[in-house]
Amino acid sequence: MKLSSTPDGGEARTPWVVNLTVLQHGVTPLAGVRPEVRISHGTLRRTFVARPTGRVGVYRARVVFPLAGTWRWTIWDGFSRTHT
DSSP: OOOOOTTTOOTTTSOOOEEEEOTTTTTOOSSSSSEEEEETTTTTEEEEEEEEEESTTTEEEEEEOOSSOEEEEEESSSSSSSEO
């Protein structure tokens, strides 16, 4: 799993647009999955589905943190595991 950026320093309600590259066995770009960016802040949780970009294995998510504060975020790669 590779990310084009991280949300560090972002502002609440300002979109974080990130490309996720999903690699099978850490090597081969993987098509046909539905990766997700999952965020949480206390009991508040949101999930953002990443959509294919047209490049094999690359998906784009538009993530919005609804409130200021410290958020936990993880990436579900759509086929085998959650990345932290």
